[in-house]
Amino acid sequence: MSKRVSFIGLGVMGFPMAGxxxxxxxxxxVYNRTEQKARDWTSQYxxxxxxxxxxxxxxxxxxxxxxxxDDDLRSVVLGQSGVLAGMQAGAVLVDHTTASARVARELEQxxxxxxxxxxxxxxxxxxxxxxxxxxxxxVGGKPDTFAKAEPVMKAYARFCxxxxxxxxxxxxxxxxxxCIAGVVQGLAEALNFGQRAGLDCAAVVEVISKGAAQSWxxxxxxxxxxxxxxxxxxxVDWMRKDLAIALEQAAQIGxxxxxxxxVDQFYQEVQNLGGQRWDTSSxxxxxxx
Amino acid sequence: MSKRVSFIGLGVMGFPMAGxxxxxxxxxxVYNRTEQKARDWTSQYxxxxxxxxxxxxxxxxxxxxxxxxDDDLRSVVLGQSGVLAGMQAGAVLVDHTTASARVARELEQxxxxxxxxxxxxxxxxxxxxxxxxxxxxxVGGKPDTFAKAEPVMKAYARFCxxxxxxxxxxxxxxxxxxCIAGVVQGLAEALNFGQRAGLDCAAVVEVISKGAAQSWxxxxxxxxxxxxxxxxxxxVDWMRKDLAIALEQAAQIGxxxxxxxxVDQFYQEVQNLGGQRWDTSSxxxxxxx
Numbered sequence: 001m002s003k004r005v006s007f008i009g010l011g012v013m014g015f016p017m018a019g020x021x022x023x024x025x026x027x028x029x030v031y032n033r034t035e036q037k038a039r040d041w042t043s044q045y046x047x048x049x050x051x052x053x054x055x056x057x058x059x060x061x062x063x064x065x066x067x068x069x070d071d072d073l074r075s076v077v078l079g080q081s082g083v084l085a086g087m088q089a090g091a092v093l094v095d096h097t098t099a100s101a102r103v104a105r106e107l108e109q110x111x112x113x114x115x116x117x118x119x120x121x122x123x124x125x126x127x128x129x130x131x132x133x134x135x136x137x138x139v140g141g142k143p144d145t146f147a148k149a150e151p152v153m154k155a156y157a158r159f160c161x162x163x164x165x166x167x168x169x170x171x172x173x174x175x176x177x178x179c180i181a182g183v184v185q186g187l188a189e190a191l192n193f194g195q196r197a198g199l200d201c202a203a204v205v206e207v208i209s210k211g212a213a214q215s216w217x218x219x220x221x222x223x224x225x226x227x228x229x230x231x232x233x234x235x236v237d238w239m240r241k242d243l244a245i246a247l248e249q250a251a252q253i254g255x256x257x258x259x260x261x262x263v264d265q266f267y268q269e270v271q272n273l274g275g276q277r278w279d280t281s282s283x284x285x286x287x288x289x
Numbered sequence: 290m291s292k293r294v295s296f297i298g299l300g301v302m303g304f305p306m307a308g309x310x311x312x313x314x315x316x317x318x319v320y321n322r323t324e325q326k327a328r329d330w331t332s333q334y335x336x337x338x339x340x341x342x343x344x345x346x347x348x349x350x351x352x353x354x355x356x357x358x359d360d361d362l363r364s365v366v367l368g369q370s371g372v373l374a375g376m377q378a379g380a381v382l383v384d385h386t387t388a389s390a391r392v393a394r395e396l397e398q399x400x401x402x403x404x405x406x407x408x409x410x411x412x413x414x415x416x417x418x419x420x421x422x423x424x425x426x427x428v429g430g431k432p433d434t435f436a437k438a439e440p441v442m443k444a445y446a447r448f449c450x451x452x453x454x455x456x457x458x459x460x461x462x463x464x465x466x467x468c469i470a471g472v473v474q475g476l477a478e479a480l481n482f483g484q485r486a487g488l489d490c491a492a493v494v495e496v497i498s499k500g501a502a503q504s505w506x507x508x509x510x511x512x513x514x515x516x517x518x519x520x521x522x523x524x525v526d527w528m529r530k531d532l533a534i535a536l537e538q539a540a541q542i543g544x545x546x547x548x549x550x551x552v553d554q555f556y557q558e559v560q561n562l563g564g565q566r567w568d569t570s571s572x573x574x575x576x577x578x
Contacts, residue, residue, distance in 0.1 A: 172493040175479040179502035182475015190467040193544040213468035215504035255482040
């Protein structure tokens, strides 16, 4: 009989991720705070829905969580109706939320008291990656726990790697977001500069993307940036949540992040322009006259 | 009979570039301020050397210049012994220096009075690109002037594109350097963060380079950055010269470059650490305890 798994949190990421598990042949039980989403999910994919995280997790070998932030995560994992109340010894809890390393370590310890394994496993690849089953997963935790979860995560991952002990997945995701902040701000300053200088920026990008200035953001975002199109992609609100986590972590370990802190403030300006849901590349929007 | 061309400025870039012209079958006459370099060049490649830029340029269909900055450029182009004093009507002057758009427009006007075409044609690809004949060339100027020079520049270019009127090549190069400033600072902040957090940064980069944080700098510089190796590549002194040009241009057109200006200041700190000749990726060095 196929594995019983459960998925908690059917947002833009979790909804298709849970769908890939069901399509891969697992018996999936889902839970979502807004019940209608869970109903939509079962009509689309089959599977089961549950009335609480604990009920969804009951009897599952693997429980996946993908929610908004540290507080959401604690609320679906801990307490009377949380997943740990339903899980059995030997099962594994995988958290796909981008959250702090601290909450990951906290949950690993609590889960261990019930002999439940825990992995922090934030993803990158965005909504498109979730829908196509092509996510990249950065994992922290114990190797034997990872070994149990990895084959199942392959249902929606293009690349999945254990990077070290618990918390390491979250720290790696922070590195990812810090890099993106620098790349996008540099690209936005360059495009604004080029537009004000009257250049054919698309032609310039075609040339400079062949060399040391090249980046994924340059190749995949310059056209929409030049058109001022931002109604897609990874939202500014989520980026600010992630950067806040990185900045707090940096303060704990004495890492100076001057560019990241500045770009975070620029995203505040984008939010003030009404850009809460705009793509991360909207840093260019705040430079317009 | 093959074309007569001349090359002024046999630095780390110009020396191999002029060599590629000679190897491609052109009759090359070189000039260099330090005469020994010109002597070394003729012993290695053949060709001729001249006692002044004017003498080198005399009788050439195309004259290439690759020197340090605006002032060096004016000194080899203008005046009694400058290239324009030796050039004939109908010839073309190509400037490979990374310089200001202003000096490019100034020289185009002066050259036009002698019916000499002018192109600003800064390159990217570094010393390795010059040696392998794989440079990228960003060109500004008139299409008919470009048509005369392009086939010859192919001796050392992988990619060569006319981007618009005179000055456009320099403006494109500025966009290139602005992008690099953001990418490298983001990467440096991320690697410093990861090292202080105790991560296996090479493993993290292997994962995050598959997604939206990817960049040429990440792929080609993270290993040397993690080892603290900076004795190669594009020097901090040159990067600061280029960023100064971009910042001055930005002030003229009202483009705000907050990240670029900050990173330029960080390069000052790298210079103060003795890193004048270190690679651009040495932004990480100033973050060490």
